Amino acid sequence: MLKIYNSIAREKQTFTPIEAGKVKMYVCGMTVYDFCHLGHARVLVVFDAVQRWLRASGLDVTYVRNITDIDDKIIRRAVENGETIGQLTDRFIAAMDEDATALGVQKPTHEPRATDYVPQMLGLIGQLEANGLAYKAADGDVNFSVRKFPGYGRLSGKSLDDLRAGERVEVDSAKQDPLDFVLWKHAKAGEPAWESPWGAGRPGWHIECSAMSSDLLGQHFDIHGGGQDLQFPHHENEIAQSEGAHGCTFVNYWMHNGFVRVDDEKMSKSLGNFFTIRDVLKKYDAEVVRFFILRAHYRSPLNYSDAHLDDARQALSRLYTALKAVVPDAAGVDREEAHAQGFQAAMDDDFNTPEALAVLFELANEVNRSKDARLAGQLKGLAGILGLLERDPVAFLQGAAGSDDEGLSPAVIEERIAARAAAKKAKDFAEADRLRAELLAAGIVLEDSAQGTTWRRA
RNA sequence: GGCGCGGUAGCAAAGCGGUUAUGCAGAGGACUGCAAAUCCUUCCAGGGCGGUUCGACUCCGCCCCGCGCCUCCA
Numbered sequence: 255m256l257k258i259y260n261s262i263a264r265e266k267q268t269f270t271p272i273e274a275g276k277v278k279m280y281v282c283g284m285t286v287y288d289f290c291h292l293g294h295a296r297v298l299v300v301f302d303a304v305q306r307w308l309r310a311s312g313l314d315v316t317y318v319r320n321i322t323d324i325d326d327k328i329i330r331r332a333v334e335n336g337e338t339i340g341q342l343t344d345r346f347i348a349a350m351d352e353d354a355t356a357l358g359v360q361k362p363t364h365e366p367r368a369t370d371y372v373p374q375m376l377g378l379i380g381q382l383e384a385n386g387l388a389y390k391a392a393d394g395d396v397n398f399s400v401r402k403f404p405g406y407g408r409l410s411g412k413s414l415d416d417l418r419a420g421e422r423v424e425v426d427s428a429k430q431d432p433l434d435f436v437l438w439k440h441a442k443a444g445e446p447a448w449e450s451p452w453g454a455g456r457p458g459w460h461i462e463c464s465a466m467s468s469d470l471l472g473q474h475f476d477i478h479g480g481g482q483d484l485q486f487p488h489h490e491n492e493i494a495q496s497e498g499a500h501g502c503t504f505v506n507y508w509m510h511n512g513f514v515r516v517d518d519e520k521m522s523k524s525l526g527n528f529f530t531i532r533d534v535l536k537k538y539d540a541e542v543v544r545f546f547i548l549r550a551h552y553r554s555p556l557n558y559s560d561a562h563l564d565d566a567r568q569a570l571s572r573l574y575t576a577l578k579a580v581v582p583d584a585a586g587v588d589r590e591e592a593h594a595q596g597f598q599a600a601m602d603d604d605f606n607t608p609e610a611l612a613v614l615f616e617l618a619n620e621v622n623r624s625k626d627a628r629l630a631g632q633l634k635g636l637a638g639i640l641g642l643l644e645r646d647p648v649a650f651l652q653g654a655a656g657s658d659d660e661g662l663s664p665a666v667i668e669e670r671i672a673a674r675a676a677a678k679k680a681k682d683f684a685e686a687d688r689l690r691a692e693l694l695a696a697g698i699v700l701e702d703s704a705q706g707t708t709w710r711r712a
Numbered sequence: 713g714g715c716g717c718g719g720u721a722g723c724a725a726a727g728c729g730g731u732u733a734u735g736c737a738g739a740g741g742a743c744u745g746c747a748a749a750u751c752c753u754u755c756c757a758g759g760g761c762g763g764u765u766c767g768a769c770u771c772c773g774c775c776c777c778g779c780g781c782c783u784c785c786a
Contacts, residue, residue, distance in 0.1 A: 264716090282786075290786090297786040327784070410781075416714045417782060459784085481786030482717095488785090511786070512717090518778070522785055549735080550725065555718080555779070565724060569735045575749065600726090608726050612734035622750055683745060690747070701748050710748090 256311065256602045258477070259553060261485060261508040262409045266604050269507065271476055276314045278471040279305065280505075282463060282480035282488065283365070285322040286346040287331040290353050291528035292543075292558055293481065293514045293521050299544055300511045300552040300605075301479050302359040303640055307601050310639045318470050319362040321347060324369050325459055329445055339446060343367075353531040356540040358641040366466045368457065372448045374465040375457045379437045379450075381499040391428040394440030396452045400433045403494045409508060410486035435491050437461050460491040464499070467492075473500040479509040483522075511552045518557065529558065536658035541642065541650070542567045548607040548640055569615075571651060571710075573637065576618035578647035580630040587635030588628075593617045597636045607640065614642075651710035655697075661711060662696050671700065671707050 256269040271277050281301045284294055305317045322328075323343040332342045379396055382388035387403060390396050400406045400414060407413050417433055436458035441447035447454040467475065473496065480489065489508065496504040514521045521528045534543055537560070546566035550556045587594055593613050600609035617633040620626070637643035654661060670689050677685035690700050697712045 284786080285784090293786045295786090300786095325784085411715055412782070413714085479786095483781070483785055486715095486781060487783090513780075513786080515779085520780070520785090524783090524785065553717090554725085557724085562724065565736050568737090569724095572735075572749095579750080603727090606726075608734080612726070615734055619751090678745085681745085687746065694747095699748060702744075702746095703749085708749095 256308075257604055258507050258509065259604045260506075261510050262505075264411075267507070269476075271313065272474065272506065275312070276316070277308050277477065278316045278318075278475035279308075279477040279479065280318045280320075280463070280467045280471055280475065281362075281478070282484050283319040283321050284346075284350055285325055285327065286343045286350060287325075287328045288346060288523070289530040289532060290350050291514075291521060291523070291530050292534060293528065294350075295353070295357060295531045295534075295543065296511055296514050296547050296552075296556065297479075297481055298354050298359045299357055299547045301509075302357075303548060303552075303607060304477075304479070304509070304605055305360070305362075306639055306641060307605060311602075315363070316471060317362040318364045318366065318467065320463060320466050321350075321365055321367045322459070322462065323347070323367045324446065324456060349532070353535075356535060357531070357544050358541065358644075360641075364470050366470060368462040368466070371462060371465045371469065372457060374469050375461045376438075376448075376450050378461060378465050378468075378495060378499050379452075382437065382495065385498060385501075387494075387498040388437055389430065390452050391430075393428040394453060394455070395428065395436050396438035396455075397429055397434040398437050398491065398494060398498070399430055400435070400494065401431050403498050405497065406494055407490065409490050409493055412486060412490075433487075435460060435487065437495070460488055461495060463488075463492050464495040468496060468500065473504070474502050475505060477507045477509060478505040479511070482510045482512055483520075485510050509552075512550075512555045514556050514558055516558050521558065534563070535656055537656040538563050538567065539650070539653060539656060541645070542570055545570045545611075545642060548642070549611060551608055552605060567655075570642075573614060573618050573633070573643055574645075574647040574650045576621045577630055577634055577643060578651065580621050580625050580627055582634040583627040583631035585628070585631055587632060587639075591632055593620075593629075593632055594636060597639075601639075610636075610640065648708075648710075653711070655711065662693070662698060667693065667698055667709055671709065674700070675707065 257266045258269045259265070260267045281297065284290060305315055308315045324339065328339055328343060332339045335342060379388055382398065388396055388398055414433060438450060438452055438455050439458060441454040441456070445456065447456055478489065493504050516527045519525065519527060542563060546563055547556065549566060589598065593616065596613045597610050600606045600613060614633060614637055617629060621630045621633055634643050652664065670693055674686045674689040677689065693700060694712070698709050699712050701708050701710070
């Protein structure tokens with residue numbers, strides 16, 4: 255029985271889909287004006303794992319992850335670069351796809367772009383106006399009136415009076431309440447604009463998610479996810495818009511993943527302390543990065559450092575080493591088997607991937623001991639549910655550390671191994687050891703066995 | 713100021729009111745020409761002070777420390 259920590263209830267709850275056997279899930283994706291950083295990688299990987307587990311549990315999943323392709327930063331960046339908004343966003347969408355694919359992230363069912371949903375947004379804004387929740391301000395913007403929506407603040411646990419608007423935000427005098435947020439921004443010179451009943455303009459940020467989710471998943475759906483920083487105000491505003499327009503519950507389960515940090519501080523664009531996914535992939539294998547992310551629970555903070563990535567790589571190597579030694583049975587996962595049951599219990603407990611991974615290490619230990627192909631099959635099969643251990647073990651163990659790696663070529667390594675074999679045969683162990691040490695210095699570890707010598711990268 | 717999260721062994725990271733988490737690193741042993749890998753054994757925990765309990769890392773209270781949201785942000 256799957257339990258999910260529901261942010262709006264602040265507790266783990268048994269997951270019951272609205273429609274038996276089906277799950278409709280929406281996750282806030284990227285604003286595409288720059289390369290994705292590790293924080294984005296975490297959202298991608300975490301909700302990919304969620305989605306995979308739901309499917310592995312036999313549910314029919316519709317997974318929507320949106321793309322924000324119009325906003326202030328995109329407009330500004332396009333101007334800075336001297337390119338069109340379309341050129342900029344196409345470029346970074348392609349880059350995001352590359353990064354996601356590298357990390358083993360499966361394609362969502364739908365990846366809607368905000369600019370394709372302007373009519374639906376206008377429809378929603380019209381409904382909100384009809385319901386008395388939206389108003390056109392003196393400056394031409396259409397705003398949402400938070401005071402008129404009774405449940406405002408429920409998700410984030412904030413009360414309107416405690417928010418002390420103005421303390422950190424400059425008060426916008428055109429708003430009836432400082433916490434009112436923009437649904438439709440009036441057009442400014444040189445900026446892209448769409449016609450609307452309220453005049454030419456462009457959408458506010460929050461409205462796109464309400465429009466796309468209801469269009470693709472319906473007015474009421476199961477799971478909505480995103481980074482912790484979106485809980486307020488973004489998701490709070492989504493609830494206000496969607497429930498305010500539709501008059502029904504918006505989402506049953508809210509999920510928020512924790513931040514990636516650097517030196518115990520949130521990794522963020524505004525702090526400038528971020529590492530892009532592609533930077534990290536220069537030094538580390540993408541599967542190592544995926545493993546590193548899944549090694550922590552999705553709601554916990556995750557500290558990034560090279561030392562932690564090195565550690566993750568060592569750990570993942572242990573799993574691959576077990577599969578290298580025993581060819582896994584291809585029969586598929588036996589879900590009744592003890593480890594599979596443990597794995598399931600872990601994943602059913604709010605997607606506890608660290609504990610699920612611990613089960614994999616227990617399996618690896620038993621595989622090493624028993625050389626049991628069936629258990630190796632369990633290991634590979636269960637890991638596969640999380641998108642791990644899907645490569646050839648030797649390819650992983652001999653693979654480059656990252657895209658920038660300039661290690662010895664396999665041909666050169668094989669040549670040295672042959673030379674060492676000859677030295678060994680001649681009982682010239684000093685020469686054999688010299689060759690081993692030479693390779694080790696180049697990051698190559700040799701492993702002798704009855705079947706001959708194999709190698710891997712340290 | 714308001715709201716919230718967390719402090720676990722050298723590092724990382726989980727569960728759990730009483731029984732080995734797990735990985736990396738360390739120590740000893742087996743194996744090996746020597747290694748590596750693997751296996752076996754092993755060292756190292758639960759911020760501080762109280763309380764509840766036969767028993768608390770696990771529940772409760774207070775304190776200290778760190779972090780986050782309240783502004784664009786995954």
